[in-house]
Amino acid sequence: AQKVTQAQTEISVVEKEDVTLDCVYETRDTTYYLFWYKQPPSGELVFLIRRNSFDEQNEISGRYSWNFQKSTSSFNFTITASQVVDSAVYFCALRMDSSYKLIFGSGTRLLVRP
Amino acid sequence: DTGVSQNPRHKITKRGQNVTFRCDPISEHNRLYWYRQTLGQGPEFLTYFQNEAQLEKSRLLSDRFSAERPKGSFSTLEIQRTEQGDSAMYLCASSLVSGSTGNEQFFGPGTRLTVL
Numbered sequence: 001a002q003k004v005t006q007a008q009t010e011i012s013v014v015e016k017e018d019v020t021l022d023c024v025y026e027t028r029d030t031t032y033y034l035f036w037y038k039q040p041p042s043g044e045l046v047f048l049i050r051r052n053s054f055d056e057q058n059e060i061s062g063r064y065s066w067n068f069q070k071s072t073s074s075f076n077f078t079i080t081a082s083q084v085v086d087s088a089v090y091f092c093a094l095r096m097d098s099s100y101k102l103i104f105g106s107g108t109r110l111l112v113r114p
Numbered sequence: 115d116t117g118v119s120q121n122p123r124h125k126i127t128k129r130g131q132n133v134t135f136r137c138d139p140i141s142e143h144n145r146l147y148w149y150r151q152t153l154g155q156g157p158e159f160l161t162y163f164q165n166e167a168q169l170e171k172s173r174l175l176s177d178r179f180s181a182e183r184p185k186g187s188f189s190t191l192e193i194q195r196t197e198q199g200d201s202a203m204y205l206c207a208s209s210l211v212s213g214s215t216g217n218e219q220f221f222g223p224g225t226r227l228t229v230l
Contacts, residue, residue, distance in 0.1 A: 004156075035218065037221075042223075043203070043223060043224055044221060044222070044223045044224070045157070045205065045207075045221035046221075047218050047219070047220060047221075050218050091156050091157075093156070099170060100145060100147070100162055100169075100170070100209075100217065101147070101159035101162065101170060101172070102147075102149075102157070102159065102219060103159070104156030104157050104158070105156050106154070106155055106156050107154075107155070107156050
């Protein structure tokens with residue numbers, strides 16, 4: 001079965017702290033894709049990143065970085081020097097090569113306090 | 115603005131009524147998806163279209179739910195005989211099938227349905 005687990009329901013940090021959001025996935029497929037989306041209070045899901053199963057290179061984009069480790073089936077997301085505008089719910093999602101549907105985790109609510 | 119648009123943004127209805135939602139995808143995108151999101155949960159897949167063909171449907175999509183995408187452009191999602199358990203945010207997304215493998219999906223603002 002395919003599944004995405006985001007064990008952290010809610011995280012609260014003070015501005016400028018670094019924070020890591022965990023994502024663990026399950027799939028038997030050898031080819032798959034992993035995604036992170038941000039859902040701010042306005043409600044619209046915003047695409048952040050896609051990672052292919054055959055590319056384990058980590059990625060950095062500004063204050064955001066992603067750590068993909070197939071050995072532990074994890075795709076963690078780190079925000080460096082967090083800002084109040086980072087407050088949102090963050091979703092990790094999985095897509096198998098055999099289907100175009102996204103399987104989402106239950107999300108992690110991040111609160112960045114000033 | 116050329117993103118995914120959804121109408122209406124909010125719908126309040128009485129149990130037993132029919133409702134219809136509309137989604138307009140990003141203009142060059144040929145895949146369109148519907149998801150449902152309840153409070154505190156991640157979105158759950160309902161169905162998707164490639165052009166006008168409905169290619170996959172979730173078991174969540176009961177007989178009371180029907181989706182169409184005539185002419186491969188906008189899509190409608192109809193719920194017949196609504197139940198209180200249908201109350202949720204209904205999200206539409208679109209993507210472009212191309213040589214790339216990821217086909218990231220871009221989401222609209224959603225339609226929030228409340229069934230009284």
